[in-house]
Amino acid sequence: MSYITKSPWIIHYDGSSCNGCDIEVLACLTPLYDLERFGIVNTGNPKHADVFIITGGINELNRPIVKNTYEQMPDPKVVVAVGICATSGGVFRDCYNILGGVDKVIPVDVYVPDARPDPSPSLTASSRPWVFSKRNGQRWQRKGGEIIND
Amino acid sequence: MGNRIVVPFGPPQHPVLPEPIHLDLVLEDERVVEAVPTIGYVHRGLEKLVEKRDFQDYVFIAERICGICSFTHSVTYCNAIEHIMGIEVPPRAQFIRTIWMEYSRMHSHLLWLGLAADAMGFENLFMNAWRLREEILDDMEATTGGRVIQGSCKVGGIRRDIGDEKLGEMVDHLKKIRPLLEESNRIFTHDQTVRHRMRGGLGTLTKEEAWDLGAVGPTARGSGCDMDVRSSGYSAYGGTRVQTGHPPPHGGLSGSLPRPLGRGARSSRPRRTCGGKDARRPCRRKGEGQSGWRVLCLLRTAPPWRVHALHKGQRQEEHRPPPVRTPTLTNIPPLVKMLAGIDLADVPVVVLTIDPCIGCAER
Numbered sequence: 059m060s061y062i063t064k065s066p067w068i069i070h071y072d073g074s075s076c077n078g079c080d081i082e083v084l085a086c087l088t089p090l091y092d093l094e095r096f097g098i099v100n101t102g103n104p105k106h107a108d109v110f111i112i113t114g115g116i117n118e119l120n121r122p123i124v125k126n127t128y129e130q131m132p133d134p135k136v137v138v139a140v141g142i143c144a145t146s147g148g149v150f151r152d153c154y155n156i157l158g159g160v161d162k163v164i165p166v167d168v169y170v171p172d173a174r175p176d177p178s179p180s181l182t183a184s185s186r187p188w189v190f191s192k193r194n195g196q197r198w199q200r201k202g203g204e205i206i207n208d
Numbered sequence: 209m210g211n212r213i214v215v216p217f218g219p220p221q222h223p224v225l226p227e228p229i230h231l232d233l234v235l236e237d238e239r240v241v242e243a244v245p246t247i248g249y250v251h252r253g254l255e256k257l258v259e260k261r262d263f264q265d266y267v268f269i270a271e272r273i274c275g276i277c278s279f280t281h282s283v284t285y286c287n288a289i290e291h292i293m294g295i296e297v298p299p300r301a302q303f304i305r306t307i308w309m310e311y312s313r314m315h316s317h318l319l320w321l322g323l324a325a326d327a328m329g330f331e332n333l334f335m336n337a338w339r340l341r342e343e344i345l346d347d348m349e350a351t352t353g354g355r356v357i358q359g360s361c362k363v364g365g366i367r368r369d370i371g372d373e374k375l376g377e378m379v380d381h382l383k384k385i386r387p388l389l390e391e392s393n394r395i396f397t398h399d400q401t402v403r404h405r406m407r408g409g410l411g412t413l414t415k416e417e418a419w420d421l422g423a424v425g426p427t428a429r430g431s432g433c434d435m436d437v438r439s440s441g442y443s444a445y446g447g448t449r450v451q452t453g454h455p456p457p458h459g460g461l462s463g464s465l466p467r468p469l470g471r472g473a474r475s476s477r478p479r480r481t482c483g484g485k486d487a488r489r490p491c492r493r494k495g496e497g498q499s500g501w502r503v504l505c506l507l508r509t510a511p512p513w514r515v516h517a518l519h520k521g522q523r524q525e526e527h528r529p530p531p532v533r534t535p536t537l538t539n540i541p542p543l544v545k546m547l548a549g550i551d552l553a554d555v556p557v558v559v560l561t562i563d564p565c566i567g568c569a570e571r
Contacts, residue, residue: 072227074250077567078275078356080226081319088322088338102223120228120249127221149269152260153253 065097066136069107071127073160074150075114079141083111104130110137110164115147115156121163128164138168145171212236217243217555224327224556227566231559235552243547243555245540251570263289268359273534274568275356276319279305279312282361283443289363301365306443307378308352308360315344320563321396327560328405333395340392343385347378411546411558423542425535427562536562536569 072080086093087100101107104127116124128137139160142148147158160166217231218224228249234242254273258266270285271278283305290297297305322337345355351370352358360367370378396402413423418431539562546558 069221070226071221072250072567074252074570075567076272076275076278076357077227077565078272078278080567081276081356084226085338085342088342089335090339090342102221104221114250115252117249117251119251123221123228123249149272150252150254150257153257155251155253 065099066108067099067101067106068109068111069101069104069127069131070111070113071124073112073114073120073124073144074117074156075141075143079113079144083113083140104128105132107131108135110135111140112137112144112160113140115143115150115158116160116162117155117157121157124160124163136167137164138170139166140170142171145169212241215552217559224560225564226323227564229559229564229566231547231555233547233552233555238551238553240547240550240552240555243544245544247540247566247570249570250566254571264363267362271357271359271361273571274565276316276565277312277568278356279308279352279358279361282358283309286361286363287443293363295364297365300369302443304366304370305361306445307370308348308358309443311344311348315341315348318344320560321392324557324560324563325396325402327556328402330399330401330405333392333399333402336392336395340385340388343381343388347381350374351378405557410554411550411561413542413546417545418542421541421545422538424538425563427535427539427542430561534565534568534571536565539564540569 070080070083085091110128110131112124137160139145143150144160147156150156151158213235215233215235217233218229221228230246230249232244232246233240254269257269261269267282267285271282273281318337318341322334322341325333325337348358349355351374352360352368413427413431415432418428418433423431423433543559543562547555550558
């Protein structure tokens with residue numbers, strides 16, 4: 059992983075999930091999986107964050123909050139939708155208050171679709187989002203091991 | 209005395225809260241005069257979803273009311289259906305359900321203790337609690353296949369058995385975890401940082417207030433109310449000796465600390481309820497534990513007649529949503545009471561003492 063020259067900081071927001079994914083995201087940071095060994099820190103401030111991790115679907119009330127948080131993050135930024143609910147609405151898609159996945163509001167780079175994601179793929183996704191990023195070519199470039207914005 | 213200002217706490221994204229809740233704090237200088245909560249950011253509408261789902265499928269939806277106490281929700285829903293349909297669940301299934309519920313409770317307690325430590329800024333203790341939680345989750349994953357959402361409960365029983373050999377291993381594992389939990393508890397009860405952060409009756413709720421405001425679970429027990437739904441003997445709890453109440457607060461500690469302590473202290477007991485012998489042989493067992501708090505509300509507030517409507521051969525459109533009332537929702541009025549009169553800087557700690565599970569509360 060020598061190409062990593064920057065430790066991305068994450069910000070986590072619970073859309074309207076059942077908490078299952080939230081606690082698994084937090085579990086990534088705690089000793090067993092220990093995402094922090096890569097210097098990845100869970101920050102509460104969108105202005106400090108590089109990776110926006112959202113769990114759960116989007117409803118009317120949290121739509122502006124997700125959008126607002128995303129807009130406050132500095133470029134370059136990556137959005138990771140953790141869980142099937144964040145991906146498409148999941149089992150809650152038929153609920154009257156669920157609009158759908160996170161991509162209804164903001165562009166998503168990485169999807170981690172599972173009803174209760176094991177921390178391992180979430181870990182991979184959040185520690186190396188640029189590798190999996192769909193928009194990799196457009197927004198992130200690696201030049202001599204340095205990640206810069208285009 | 210300064211002018212009153214309103215400070216939004218958690219708009220609703222907030223560093224201390226893993227889940228979104230919004231509190232408008234009316235401040236006079238640094239002191240909170242009043243807190244006005246706003247919920248609805250996690251509302252999905254799960255109760256209404258029952259109209260679109262078969263009751264056997266809804267077990268899995270019920271489980272996703274909350275990802276932390278998930279197994280308990282599925283058991284509660286199954287209990288309601290079994291009660292209505294008159295299905296008798298085999299004793300072994302009852303016991304294994306109870307084992308999983310106890311495991312759920314242990315991991316839920318540790319999760320919450322960790323988050324409470326995190327709210328105090330005690331990062332090390334947070335990490336330690338979550339490390340211990342992983343030990344519990346290992347057994348959960350080995351027996352159900354899922355870490356947080358198990359999907360192991362069904363109407364009439366369970367979907368997976370636990371072998372006798374595995375039960376023995378689980379007992380051995382619990383014995384190993386016990387000293388670690390006790391050490392963690394000792395930090396919660398004796399460490400100066402924690403004691404200092406909880407000083408001076410922070411967020412105290414009297415017994416009368418707790419009762420009047422409808423506090424349940426540890427929030428009620430922290431105030432001295434004797435309340436534990438497991439003493440009603442549902443599932444296999446009938447054969448267990450459930451200890452309710454709290455250990456007396458340690459000298460000089462008052463206020464909201466008994467809430468974390470109560471859960472912590474009881475969590476340290478090895479769950480002999482989950483013991484191999486016990487599960488094989490439904491008899492009077494040694495079982496200790498404290499909470500059952502999440503179940504409480506579901507059991508109490510999913511009145512059979514409501515769910516009954518589901519099974520009278522009605523058309524799908526006529527199905528009624530089962531009303532679910534979870535502990536966080538009922539603990540919000542006590543929280544508002546606790547927040548009045550404390551300093552702004554203490555708000556995160558006090559909010560975390562009720563174990564705010566917004567996913568449950570809003571569904």
